[in-house]
Amino acid sequence: MAEAAQVFGVILPFAVVNDLGWAAPIGSGLVGLMSLPAVQIGDDLAEPFADAVHDVPVTALSRTIEVDLVEVIGAEPPSAVRPVDRVLW
Numbered sequence: 001m002a003e004a005a006q007v008f009g010v011i012l013p014f015a016v017v018n019d020l021g022w023a024a025p026i027g028s029g030l031v032g033l034m035s036l037p038a039v040q041i042g043d044d045l046a047e048p049f050a051d052a053v054h055d056v057p058v059t060a061l062s063r064t065i066e067v068d069l070v071e072v073i074g075a076e077p078p079s080a081v082r083p084v085d086r087v088l089w
């Protein structure tokens with residue numbers, strides 16, 4: 001998806017040069033810079049379980065379920081998952 005954003009950034013100045021004139025590089029640069037975060041957010045949302053910083057902490061969720069189930073049967077539960085550098089993996 002990032003390749004599409006790069007192609008968009010290259011083609012955009014040619015598309016707006018009639019409307020913006022000499023300001024086309026500045027205007028298209030601003031629009032291109034606004035589209036890059038949108039592409040990154042889309043990539044993050046496309047894979048919610050990829051084990052990255054902004055993803056769903058599946059390991060911590062499953063460990064919490066495991067701890068609760070082990071406590072129900074009366075055994076010694078494993079330790080909970082702790083955040084690493086303020087990120088819960």
